Amino acid sequence: MIRRWKYFFQNLQLKNKVLLIFSVAGIFPLLLLTIFSLVIIQYFTLQTERNKNEDNLLSAYQQLNATLSSYEDALAFLVNNDQLDRELSLKDPTNYDQYNLYIYTIVPLFNSITALQPDIQNITLYTTLDVYNHGEFVRKIEKDDITRFFTFDKKTSTEYFYDKPNDRMYLYSQLFSRNSKEKHVIVFDIDPNTLFGNISPISEESYTLSIQDRYGRDLFYRTQKPDDRSNQLFPKLLAALYPGDDRYQKTLSNGWVVQFRRPLATMYHGTLLLILFATSLLLLSLLLVFVAIWSLNKTVVSPLQTLSKEMGTIDEQDFLKHQLTYEAKDEIGQLYHEFNQMLSTIHTLIDDVYQGEINQKKHELRALQAQINPHFFYNSLSLINNKAVMIGNQEISEMAQLLSTFYRLSLNNGKNRLSVKQELDLTIAYAQIQLKMHRDSFDLVTEIDEQIYSYEIMNLLIQPFVENAIFHGIDHIEDERRGRLLLKGYATAHSIYIEVSDNGAGMDSEQIATILKSQQGEHYGIYNIQQRMALYYGTRGSIAYHSQIGVGTKVIIRLPKIMTE
Known part of the structure; x- marks a missing residue:
């Protein structure tokens, strides 16, 4: 595969090579960088929006939780009040006892709570004691009163009940007396509109805030209407591309669920503008790249193609006379100049080659001549060796053999x-x-x-x-x-x-x-x-x-x- 690509690239025309190189080295990295940047920026933009949504949800959650906590603390104060516990421990209280209970204990306590918590409409003590009703402060438990909807256990925990038909919210807790087996329940009557109306607007964007009780019943619902951008092109386009909402929710200690929803279109609004800007910048960059490719072809590739074409038209008859012209003095101009210079010196180079071959022959001949003068000894060396052997002179024999070896190899048959x-x-x-x-x-x-x-x-x-x-x-x-x-x-x-x-x-x-x-x-x-x-x-x-x-x-x-x- 690599060989095929190499062969394919080598046989491309120069202008196509330039286009391919610019595409691989310029256009493709630019596209990849743009896509990568958009993905990263979109990720962090959406992450910022999600963090903002979570902060908005947390704001609503904290506002509601703070209000409910203050209610629960007030109710816990009454349930754990020792004086109230002692007064409710009376058996068969007389009218005087009831009067003291109402005037000196219950009414002051309840009024002090409502003074601190104006959101609480009424505080009522429901009891099974044989007492008279005292306005909204004390009522004897009956079958058809509000307590019939309450859930009682042996704990003093705070419970909530939403009377949807009458749009009323009740907080209640059972009060246990040490010396009495009677049932006592303290009930806070709260207007839901007052309770949830304290939740301030948490965002200028389009959003929906809803609150449900532990049984899934709707307690509160607020929708922030979209601004004027909903009639513009971008929001409509975004709404079509990104339908639905981004949802977040938190659960209060009483089981209520606070849910914050925001349309996905509003979250992607800034991202779409970024994509349009990046796309415009990419198109401009691509335009500049193509202008650079065109300029390179015009100033580099075309002169080289002209030079190649002219070189192909030169024949053996006019190559010494052929001269090319190029006005610029850049590297291409130098190439034209060097080519013309090359044509003018080819003849000299040819002479140099011929002269070099002649010199080589001369040097080889002189090397041979330097060793050929004593050649006449060669025919006598074998005779000298034989005579030396005959007379037993080993040194002369070795010298004759060495001389024979030396001249035989140096002459090397020419x-x-x-x-x-x-x-x-x-x-x-x-x-x-x-x-x-x-x-x-x-x-x-x-x-x-x-x-x-x-x-x-x-x-x-x-x-x-x-x-x-x-x-x-x-x-x-x-x-x-x-x-x-x-x-x-x-x-x-x-x-x-x-x-x-x-x-x-x-x-x-x-x-x-x-x-x-x-x-x-x-x-x-x-x-x-x-x-x-x-x-x-x-x-x-x-x-x-x-x-x-x-x-x-x-x-x-x-x-x-x-x-x-």
Whole structure:
């Protein structure tokens, strides 16, 4: 799949590549960023709206809970009043006792509560004592009074009862006397309109606030009418896109459920404006991107297409005379200028190639000539070896064999390429000849990786460096050190390395520069090798010198891996 896309992309025209790159690098990320930003912003916007709705619900809940708590605290105060408890413990109270109960206990207590809680319409004590009714303050429990709807238990907990037909709210609690088995109930009569009317408006947005008792009966219902925006386009569109309400509810300790509902359309109003703004910004950005693509095609792609077309029309007859014009001085103008310059120098480059081939032949010929003068010895070496064997002179025999090996490999049947093994055998033979000529005054050490033997190398490439190491290095040792010549060969992933090291006199940077640049004299061989390597290997081959005065010299020859045919 990747190869197919790569092939498809490589074969696209440049203008289509530009469009594809801009789409992938500009348009798609812009779309993704816009969508991602809208999702994130919408999430936090809606979260803010939901938090606001929860705060509105909490506000209504706290207002109602505070009012009911004050009622319950007042009722608890009466239920737990010790004086009232003692007065109600009388058995068969006389008229005088009842009078004292009404005038000095019940009426003052109840009036004090209503004075503090004006929302409470009446406070009535319903009792089974054999007493007379006293206005709205004391009533004897009868079958048809309001207590028939109450639920009694053995606790003094506060209970609520909603008389829906009469639209009245009652809070009641049973009062237990220590010394009386009679039933006593204190009842608060509250107007629901007064109770729920104390709940202040909690939002300027459209909303619905409702309160239900534990049995699901509606106690209160308020609807905030939508403002004038309901007749506008956006709210209508939102209402169609987002029907329904967002609902929140909390339950009071008495089982009442406070519910807050808000239309989803009002919550998404700010989000829709944000989406419209982001969409407009996205369209503007896309327009700018397409303008940039058009400008790039106009200023870059079209000139390059023109250049490509003109290059295709140039033939062998007029390529030196063909000149292209481009007015701008940018990089495209430089490209036109360089192309014209290239056309004007092609002829010179062709001459340079021909001249380079001629120079290569000259260098190879001079390298051969440098070794071919003593060629007449080659036919006599075998005779010398035989005579030396006959007279028992081993040293002469070894010298004759080394000379035979050296000249046989160096002449190489007139070829200028041989294997690395042959070149190393040639070089070692030369070094051993020099070792005998120097009366074994230095050590010859070889460290060769046999894996490099089968690769191809130029003829007589290593021998000149060995010669320099002996005559310009080891022969100039002035202390008591014994000379040491190291010949090392190894390979890496892409190259072959030959190192020639000595512990001779060493050189400074100026001497190294002289060796590398000298075109005549005793160091001409090194310069000749550099020229041959440049012609044959190009930049893939190199020579590096590392030397220190009084320590020695190391030459590192790097060659590409070329298998012998």
